[in-house]
Each structure stands twice: as structure tokens, then as C-alpha cells.
Amino acid sequence: MAVKVIIPTPLRVYAAKKDSAEVSAETVGEALGGLTAQFSELRKHLFTDDGKLRSFVNVYLNDEDIRYMAKEATPVKDGDVVSIVPSIAGGC
16 A cells, blocks of 8 residues: 655655655555665664654644554555654743
């Protein structure tokens, strides 16, 4: 199934400056795996050394947070959009 993965601005430097990529996947995890297969530099920014999604990386499927779904096992269908949203902290 063709899924569009939106790449956030801070990570585009590791993805040939692309804002999105089309991947074939049946789950969100497969979509992220397909993305990192295309752009290997992204892997270390999205996943820990043991292959788990980093805690500060939020992932949405069609505007729904996958943490409240089946996480990376959440199924996708043709035309779905997976968005990667890194957490941002700071302030005074």
C-alpha cells in the first residue's frame, strides 16, 4: 500500500531535503522502516540502537497519535499519511 510519510523540517537534512516520501507498507512501523531504508541517516534520529522509536519522536497516522492506537503495529491503508513530529522543549 502506498503511504506518504511527512518528514519534519529539522530532519530533512538527513532525507535529501525532501519534505515527504512515498513508501509501501502495511503498518506504521513498516512505513518508518521504508523511510529509513530510503534515507539511512534518518534511522539514528528516529530509533534507538535497539530499534525502538525514540521517546521524543511523535508519530501520527492521519492526525491520530499512534500511541493511542496500536503504536507501530497500527495498520495503514493506501493513501494514508504518516507524520513524524519531534518534540520540542525549551523556554525560560
